[in-house]
Amino acid sequence: MELVAAYVHDRALRRERRYRDPLDPLRISDEHLLRYYRFPRxxxxxxxxxxxxxxxxxxxxSHAVPTHTQVLVALRFYASxxxxxxxxxxxxxxxxxxSRIINSVTWILCEKARREIKMPSTxxxxxxxxxDFAKVSNFPRVMGAIDCTHVSIKAPVxxxxxxxxxxxxxxxxxxxxxxxDGLITNYNPKYPGSTHDAFIWANSFLRQRFEAGAFGDYFLLGxxxxxxxxxxxxxxxNPSTPAEGRYNRTHTRTRVIIEQTFGILKSRFRCLHQSGGTLQYSPAKCSKIISACLLLHNYCVKRRIPAPHEVVENDGDMGIQVQEQRIAGQVTGHAIRNELIRMRFS
Structure with missing residues (x-):
């Protein structure tokens, strides 16, 4: 009997550890969730x-951290x-x-982004x-707007x-x-900040697809x-004719969508904007966090989740203008652009 009593007493002293979860989406208002986690319940x-x-x-x-807590912790990090x-x-x-939760959720979302973020396939x-692009300012044959934006990270070793x-x-x-609509259809988050936009484009798989004719006579706006x-x-x-001026104005009104997308993206997920600080991780992990946020941004666009009231400015780098070059004997972009101006903007 004494052994039994001692055993019961010992069990009473060694209480099982339980994680008491304060993050229950069913008990948090939609207003609070949208403000701090960027998604409704x-x-x-x-x-x-x-x-x-x-x-x-x-x-x-012991009792594991539930899935909804892991998701909310990661969303709170991305948002702030x-x-x-x-x-x-x-x-x-x-x-x-x-840290473990953010790693796990980020890795899963990053893998989903690789599969789900893609150019129109049919x-x-x-x-x-x-x-949809033609409805913006009547610019024809536009398959997407392209640009680069900088995400601040700590100095790598x-x-x-x-x-x-x-x-x-x-x-x-x-x-x-x-x-x-501001839906992201292609991305590349792996190049260091000193890399020029034109170099990233020249070495991208997307450019190879365009060269191979995967998108017909459609093009991007940059x-x-x-x-x-x-x-x-x-x-x-330096446009020299009224037609070139009209072309430039229409080009700007259409391409501005990518700038607006960057502003909304960084407003939703302040970890990507300098107002949220600097990502304190290796470049490889920062790339994964960026990919996760791009996927979550697309979820917001598809489900028409409103953007934060205060939209930040894109803190990217305008870059250096690329010198225009004409390649003799080839159908160049300049020839196509000139024909486009003559046919649609004259």
């Missing part, structure tokens, strides 16, 4: 259901860019636990994309100088293509940081 629950097979912890040692210890204090988790999808951009801070230069090519139309430098 229904979309957070949908995201939890989608990620649960990958995030559910299988352990018998604040320190992991601050997020942990708000939900009763250690900094180490918050003839019907491409035609709709072109028609390896090749630190390569990450210093023209504004003298460390960053990744992220190439993005969007459609007329600024003068890009070369004028058959598959990327840029403004005319």
């Amino acid at each position: 229904c979309e957070i629950l949908r995201l939890c259901e989608e990620l649960d097979p990958f995030l559910r912890r299988r352990t018998r040692r 860019g604040t320190f992991q210890s601050v997020i942990g204090d708000s939900c009763g988790l250690t900094q180490a636990s918050v 003839a019907a999808e491409r035609l709709k994309t072109v028609e 390896i090749d630190e100088h390569l990450y210093v951009n023209r504004k003298r801070y460390h960053s990744l230069n992220v190439q993005v293509v969007c459609n007329a 600024d003068n940081g890009y070369p004028c090519e058959p598959y990327i139309m840029t403004p005319v430098i």
Whole structure:
């Protein structure tokens, strides 16, 4: 009997550890969720259901952090860019636990972004994309607007100088293509901040696809940081005719969509904007965080989730203008642009 009593007493003293979860989306208002997590309750629950097979912890040692808490912790980080210890204090988790959660959720979203973010693949999808752009300012044959934006990161240990951009801070230069609705259809988040926009484009798989004829006679709209090519139309430098002026104005009104997209993206996910601080991770991990935010931005666009009231300005680098070059004996972007101006803007 004494042994039994001692055993019961010992069990009573060694209480099982339980994680008391203060983050329950069913008990938090939509207004609060939108403000601090960027998604309403229904979309957070949908995201939890989608990620649960990958995030559910299988352990018998203690009660695991539930999926919805992991999703909310990651969303709070993306939305604010604040320190992991601050997020942990708000939900009763250690900094180490918050770090593991952000790593897990980011990796899953990054892998989903690789599969889900893609250029229009069918003839019907491409035609709709072109028609949507034409509704903006009647610019024809536009498959997307392209530009790069800088995301501030801490100084890397390896090749630190390569990450210093023209504004003298460390960053990744992220190439993005969007459609007329601001939906991101292509991205490349891996180049250091000193890399020129034109170099990223020249070495991109997307350019190879255009060269191979995957998108027919459609093209992208870019600024003068890009070369004028058959598959990327840029403004005319120093326009000399009324038609060239009309072309430039229409080009600007259409291409501004990518600038607006960057502003909304960085307003939703302040970890990508300098107002949210600098991403304190290696360039490889920062690339994954950027990819995760791009995917979440697309979810917001598709489900018409309103953008934050205060939209920040894009803190990217305007870059250096690419010298226009004409290649003899080839059908160049200049010839296509000149024909476009003659046919549509004269």
